[in-house]
Amino acid sequence: MSTLAKRRIIDPVLTELARGYSNSSLVGTSLFPLVEVEKEGGKIPQFTKEAFKIYNTERAIRARSNRISPEIYTSIDFVMVEHDLEYPMDYREVEENITPLKLHAANVVSEGISIRLEKLIADIAQNLSTYPTGNKVTLSTGSKFDEDASNPFLVIDTAIESVRSKIGKRPNLCLMGAASFKALKNHPKVHDRIKYSERSVVTSEMLAQLFGFDRMLVGDSVYSSDAGIFTDIWGDNTIVAYVPQLKEQVDRTYYEPAFAYTLRKKGYPVIDSYEESGKVLILRNTDIFIPKVVGSEAAYLINDTNT
Numbered sequence: 436m437s438t439l440a441k442r443r444i445i446d447p448v449l450t451e452l453a454r455g456y457s458n459s460s461l462v463g464t465s466l467f468p469l470v471e472v473e474k475e476g477g478k479i480p481q482f483t484k485e486a487f488k489i490y491n492t493e494r495a496i497r498a499r500s501n502r503i504s505p506e507i508y509t510s511i512d513f514v515m516v517e518h519d520l521e522y523p524m525d526y527r528e529v530e531e532n533i534t535p536l537k538l539h540a541a542n543v544v545s546e547g548i549s550i551r552l553e554k555l556i557a558d559i560a561q562n563l564s565t566y567p568t569g570n571k572v573t574l575s576t577g578s579k580f581d582e583d584a585s586n587p588f589l590v591i592d593t594a595i596e597s598v599r600s601k602i603g604k605r606p607n608l609c610l611m612g613a614a615s616f617k618a619l620k621n622h623p624k625v626h627d628r629i630k631y632s633e634r635s636v637v638t639s640e641m642l643a644q645l646f647g648f649d650r651m652l653v654g655d656s657v658y659s660s661d662a663g664i665f666t667d668i669w670g671d672n673t674i675v676a677y678v679p680q681l682k683e684q685v686d687r688t689y690y691e692p693a694f695a696y697t698l699r700k701k702g703y704p705v706i707d708s709y710e711e712s713g714k715v716l717i718l719r720n721t722d723i724f725i726p727k728v729v730g731s732e733a734a735y736l737i738n739d740t741n742t
Contacts, residue, residue: 439727444707446537446707447708452538452545453720462610462652463552463557463560463654465590465610465650465678466556466610466674466678466695467556467559467694467695468493468697469696470698471699471700471710472698473700475700476513476514476517478513479698481511481729481730482730500619505600505666508661509605513698513725513727515723516723517722518548519548519721520543520544520548520719521544521720522541522543522718523632523716523717524717526714529553529716541706541718541720544720545704547720549705550725552697553656554658558725560610560674561669568736570734570736571735571736572594573739574629574737574738577741580591580618580622580673580740581621584613585622587619587624588646591609591737592647594606594673595647595675595735597672598732598733598734601733602732604733606648606676606735607678607680608677609642609650609652609675609676610651610654611669612669613667613669614670615671615737616653618671619632621637629645639653649680654668654669656669664711671739671740671741672736672737672738672739673736673740675737676734676735677692677694679691680694692730693727694729695728696735697725697726698726699722699724702726703722703724705719706720707719723729
């Protein structure tokens with residue numbers, strides 16, 4: 436056994452906490468659901484329209500079976516990337532209050548990697564080049580969500596119909612940046628639709644119902660530059676997408692047609708610790724993953740929603 440392997444001590448309790456860690460302000464893995472994969476590299480299916488077709492399955496007596504004419508199978512190469520963060524603790528700090536400090540350290544490194552994943556997903560999902568022609572729009576003056584004369588219902592309906600017409604399924608998730616959500620919830624046409632309801636505050640759940648989505652998520656998370664300047668991870672954009680919903684106690688696989696997945700190596704993340712200089716205990720989180728778009732026609736980007 437190597438010296439490194441001897442010194443590296445995996446913490447099973449903190450590892451389980453890291454695997455169950457979640458931050459409600461991080462929404463990226465709702466759009467790019469996590470899927471466990473055995474190896475760090477390989478190929479996964481790239482979904483074509485075939486995956487979303489509705490076939491004629493009726494068969495008459497003594498007739499031949501309804502055979503599918505397979506489209507050319509395509510695949511996507513992937514290579515996962517290791518991400519890790521470590522948190523130093525002086526032996527005097529550890530001796531004073533060992534358990535809470537370790538929990539704090541585990542939360543800090545888990546949060547750091549989670550925010551990094553959120554940013555990676557957001558960069559892909561908000562990039563116009565991710566989407567095929569007909570599945571994206573950059574709003575012009577007069578159609579933006581923060582203009583009273585615009586009609587966001589028509590804009591979002593166009594996005595929904597574009598996805599539905601290509602994959603035969605209606606998009607069930609809408610994800611928007613905080614600026615887009617603020618403009619939409621204050622839009623006069625939205626208030627006109629809910630003026631007879633008992634609720635005076637427009638919520639994401641109410642908007643999901645108004646626009647016909649199972650879920651509407653708001654990307655509230657921010658990140659800081661080295662200069663301490665905070666920026667929204669999710670800009671003034673809105674994404675509508677088809678994301679398959681799992682039944683209870685069913686493991687998700689990348690063979691389910693979807694817009695995108697986050698491929699994570701099975702058994703990760705892992706929390707371990709090692710000593711440094713005999714006086715510093717280092718607690719470390721290691722994760723291995725890669726976000727990948729597998730069916731670009733299953734989503735639509737509404738870009739630049741605000742003036």
